[in-house]
């Protein structure tokens with residue numbers, strides 16, 4: 329039996345997808361079911377931030393509502409801070425992202441030398457919100473998570489982040505079919521294409537985005553400097 333903190337993250341479930349992630353193509357990727365401990369998840373689900381703390385992010389290739397944590401801003405990196413706008417559970421989870429156990433387990437799960445949280449944001453998406461298919465290919469050690477907090481999602485409904493080998497939506501090989509305590513996780517690379525088809529009327533998707541990456545005090549982050557907007561919808 330593991331000695332991991334399983335009150336927050338469902339580590340048994342995550343590790344059960346480790347082989348899938350590490351052996352998948354065209355990049356390392358997996359769709360994880362029951363990402364959080366179910367009881368903890370329901371607390372996060374019930375206190376997911378409302379629209380009044382979100383700001384609209386619109387660009388030529390994307391459109392969605394988003395909020396960052398604490399005093400984080402675009403271009404800055406996440407800090408381990410309390411944010412009183414959000415519930416105790418959200419603060420507990422956010423704090424855990426800076427815990428060695430979380431980082432070490434994600435390194436073990438992914439087989440990628442990630443060691444630090446590089447980005448954290450919360451998203452609220454509705455009818456028409458989308459992100460065009462794209463590939464970052466910005467470095468060797470970046471793992472991107474989209475984690476969902478949306479019940480009653482229908483299989484085949486657009487709105488989850490799909491995986492595609494090219495910057496072409498029609499070539500997608502997987503699209504999340506269940507957004508209730510699930511996560512799509514992929515490693516950045518030359519074939520790690522992804523995007524979001526426009527949401528349908530009457531649907532609302534709640535999600536968070538996390539980037540883990542390699543970092544050293546001497547050489548900085550393992551990815552190249554940002555040359556285009558990299559953040560997900």
Ligand SMILES: [Fe+2]
Nearest residue numbers: 462558559560
């Ligand atoms: Fe992206």
